[in-house]
Amino acid sequence: MRRKNDILLKSAFEEAFSDLLRFFFKDADSLFDIERGFEFMDKELLELFPDLEKQGGSRFVDMLIKIYGTDGSEEWMLIHIEIQAQNDQQFSKRMFQYFYRIFDRYDVPVTALAVFTGAVKSLPINTFHYKFLGTEIEYKYNNYHIMEHSEEQLLAMDNPFALIVLAAQKVLLSDKIPESELAAQRLTIARALVQSGKYSIEKIRRFLYFLKTFIHIENPEFNINFDNEVSKLTGNEKAMGIIETIKMLTREEGFEQGLGQGLEKGEEKKSIEVVTRMLESGKFSFLEISNLANVSEGFVRNVQNKLK
Numbered sequence: 001m002r003r004k005n006d007i008l009l010k011s012a013f014e015e016a017f018s019d020l021l022r023f024f025f026k027d028a029d030s031l032f033d034i035e036r037g038f039e040f041m042d043k044e045l046l047e048l049f050p051d052l053e054k055q056g057g058s059r060f061v062d063m064l065i066k067i068y069g070t071d072g073s074e075e076w077m078l079i080h081i082e083i084q085a086q087n088d089q090q091f092s093k094r095m096f097q098y099f100y101r102i103f104d105r106y107d108v109p110v111t112a113l114a115v116f117t118g119a120v121k122s123l124p125i126n127t128f129h130y131k132f133l134g135t136e137i138e139y140k141y142n143n144y145h146i147m148e149h150s151e152e153q154l155l156a157m158d159n160p161f162a163l164i165v166l167a168a169q170k171v172l173l174s175d176k177i178p179e180s181e182l183a184a185q186r187l188t189i190a191r192a193l194v195q196s197g198k199y200s201i202e203k204i205r206r207f208l209y210f211l212k213t214f215i216h217i218e219n220p221e222f223n224i225n226f227d228n229e230v231s232k233l234t235g236n237e238k239a240m241g242i243i244e245t246i247k248m249l250t251r252e253e254g255f256e257q258g259l260g261q262g263l264e265k266g267e268e269k270k271s272i273e274v275v276t277r278m279l280e281s282g283k284f285s286f287l288e289i290s291n292l293a294n295v296s297e298g299f300v301r302n303v304q305n306k307l308k
Contacts, residue, residue: 019161
C-alpha cells in the first residue's frame, strides 16, 4: 500500500505540476515559462541512478523535470523532486549525490526539492556538509513537510495543489481517525476542488480518481455517498462522465483486490483485467502499471500488444 500511495502521489504531482511550481516557488510565473510545458525525465533519472533503491532511494517517487525560463531563449533548467516518507540519516548526502550526477550530465541550472510525507513533523536539516584536509563543500536544497500548513491554510490557498497536500495529510492521519470522519474529510477536499473553478471537467475526473484511490475507504456506503455528492456538486450531466471514470479506474470490486497480487494460479485473468483497465485509462506508464498491479513490465507490454 505504501508503494501504491507513493506512485499515486507522484502521478498527482505530475498532473498538477504547474500548480506545484506556484505552490513551492513564490515567483514561479516570472521564473518559469509554464505555458511552454515540461518534460518529465523518468527514463533519464533511472539511467543516472541504476542503484537508487540500494542506496535507500526510490525510483518510483523521484522526479526530474526539464523546464524553460521566461527569457525566451532555448536555455533550460532542471528541477529534481524527491517524495520522502521515512526518516533517513543519509538523505542529505543522497540529495547531494543526485545533484552532482545531474549537474555533471547536463551542465544546466538545477534546483532540488524534498517533500516529506512521514509522521515526523519537524524537517530534517536540508544541507550536506563535507570537509576534508582543506577541501570543503556545503550543498543546500529546498524542503517541505506536508504538515507544514494547517488544513485551514491549505483550503484558503488559491492553488489546487494545496488540495493534493491536504489529501496527503489525511492519508498520513488515516489510521488515527474513524473511517466515517475520513470519508467526510475526503468530501471536503472534493468540494473545495470543484468550487474553486480552477479545473476543467477532465482535470476534475483525474483529481477525483486520485482522491478516491489515494484516500482509500473500505465502506461501500461511504463510497456511494461520495459519488452522490460529486453528482450534486458538478451537476448530473457532467457528473456521469466523472463518476463512470472513477468507477472504471478504481474498480471497487476488482481493481483494489487486484493491486498487490502476483500471477499466482487462478489470478492471471484478474491481473490481465487490471492491467487492461489501466492501459485503457491512459493515465499510467508501463512502469507505474507494473508496480501497481505487481506484474512485470513485459507482462504489461504483452497485454498492450494484444489490445492493438
